[in-house]
Amino acid sequence: MSPHEPLNPHLPDYYNRRRAAERDIGVVVASLVAQGAGGATSAVKELANQGFCQETVGGAVYWSFRTRAQFIDSRILARYRQLGGDVSVLGYPVSHNAFAADGVGMFSLFQQGVIYWHPQVGAFEVGDGILEGWRRLGSEAFGYPTSGVLPTREDIAPIRTRGYFSHFRSFHADGTALDKSIYSSSATGANAVWGAIRGRWWDLGAEASYLGFPVSDEEDWADPDTQEPGRVTHFERGAIAWRASDGKIVEFPERKVFRANHIGVSSVGGWAQLIITSSGSFHFSGHLHNSGFVGLACTVGCAIKVPGTDEAVVRTFSANVGGTTSLDSRDEDWSEEGYEVKVRAYWDKLRGDTSMAVTTDATLGGWELVTLILLPLVGAAVAISLISGTSPPDTGCRTSNWHTVRDGNHRTVREPQGVRCGPGMHDP
Numbered sequence: 001m002s003p004h005e006p007l008n009p010h011l012p013d014y015y016n017r018r019r020a021a022e023r024d025i026g027v028v029v030a031s032l033v034a035q036g037a038g039g040a041t042s043a044v045k046e047l048a049n050q051g052f053c054q055e056t057v058g059g060a061v062y063w064s065f066r067t068r069a070q071f072i073d074s075r076i077l078a079r080y081r082q083l084g085g086d087v088s089v090l091g092y093p094v095s096h097n098a099f100a101a102d103g104v105g106m107f108s109l110f111q112q113g114v115i116y117w118h119p120q121v122g123a124f125e126v127g128d129g130i131l132e133g134w135r136r137l138g139s140e141a142f143g144y145p146t147s148g149v150l151p152t153r154e155d156i157a158p159i160r161t162r163g164y165f166s167h168f169r170s171f172h173a174d175g176t177a178l179d180k181s182i183y184s185s186s187a188t189g190a191n192a193v194w195g196a197i198r199g200r201w202w203d204l205g206a207e208a209s210y211l212g213f214p215v216s217d218e219e220d221w222a223d224p225d226t227q228e229p230g231r232v233t234h235f236e237r238g239a240i241a242w243r244a245s246d247g248k249i250v251e252f253p254e255r256k257v258f259r260a261n262h263i264g265v266s267s268v269g270g271w272a273q274l275i276i277t278s279s280g281s282f283h284f285s286g287h288l289h290n291s292g293f294v295g296l297a298c299t300v301g302c303a304i305k306v307p308g309t310d311e312a313v314v315r316t317f318s319a320n321v322g323g324t325t326s327l328d329s330r331d332e333d334w335s336e337e338g339y340e341v342k343v344r345a346y347w348d349k350l351r352g353d354t355s356m357a358v359t360t361d362a363t364l365g366g367w368e369l370v371t372l373i374l375l376p377l378v379g380a381a382v383a384i385s386l387i388s389g390t391s392p393p394d395t396g397c398r399t400s401n402w403h404t405v406r407d408g409n410h411r412t413v414r415e416p417q418g419v420r421c422g423p424g425m426h427d428p
Helices: 013-034 074-083 130-136 195-204 341-345 366-378 383-388
Strands: 052-056 059-064 068-073 106-110 113-118 122-127 163-171 177-185 189-194 219-222 229-235 238-243 249-253 255-265 268-277 281-290 296-305 312-321 331-339 356-364 403-406 412-415
Touching: 013 052, 013 059, 013 068, 059 074, 068 074, 068 106, 074 106, 074 113, 074 122, 122 130, 130 163, 130 177, 130 189, 177 195, 189 195, 195 229, 195 238, 195 249, 255 296, 255 356, 268 296, 268 312, 268 356, 281 296, 281 312, 312 331
Parallel strands: none
Antiparallel strands: 052 059, 059 068, 106 113, 113 122, 163 177, 177 189, 219 229, 229 238, 238 249, 255 268, 268 281, 281 331, 296 312, 296 356, 403 412
């Protein structure tokens, strides 16, 4: 409604709106003519969304009760109408067409977004959650849009569409250009990726990769090993860095370390560690030491339960750990690396409040079985109970979780509660 003329209470709403639209549009068209831009080429037409528009030589003037009359240049108008015009997600224009700060491109502001035009890329809209991040980064100074607002691909378990993205291009004084992107989700907000980091992220699968959405814009970074400068972008489940000296790209998946510092059974003790990462990789390592008289065939099993499912990530290691009578070494180290699809698929569950369960089993190895069979035949039957570790009984025990006991060879070992001692036994 024109501020100079109130609504006529004796006219129906339609006619009041039409009269206000014709009046406001006429003012804008007259201004265009005065600027030498050309006049109207059609009558004022009613639109589906209670608005009106009139075609002009260089574009069109749109009017709604809330936004009044605004001119849209033909180079932006084509994209606006391709999206649906006044009934699109953009709504009505809220400003006249204007030149961008660089004097090269132009734009029109709308109720729910903006359309920018550049002679080298054409006209594209920026809206939804992308717009806020783009403005934070400098609008067209960050880059002109080279795509519309697009939905992201479906994410891994559970399957869902999480957000939106738009592509941009910045034009530099030396004639070069750089392609960039902004990705947005309700959980991460809008953040930008570009250059070699964007290229590597796309190779991995972009937002559907193990890294997920970006949670930061690209920022300065120093290589933790060499302190060489570079750039880094952080993602939901890790980061990608670029080193300036040689252009090397380094991935840093999010990781979680599960470590049991004291494992064992009977005379065998040690530690176990399982490192898992958001990329699905794992590193299973540990150490066993046999302080007893006989060698034992040992198996260490580590399991991480996936919360809310019947699934678990399980790794095992088996080896013969020698004793005094064995040819095998008393110490056994292991280190295994690999990829486990469950780790990647359930990472969002595993990264939370989870723990690792560890079991250790030890039985007599083949050489020791032969020794026990032969010893009685050579008059050494007295040593059988000592070798097998069943007697003398434990002389010390702490029965709270992992505890200390003395095995049959009078060596102190650590093992789970209940393995070698029962309720009521305490340290002397």
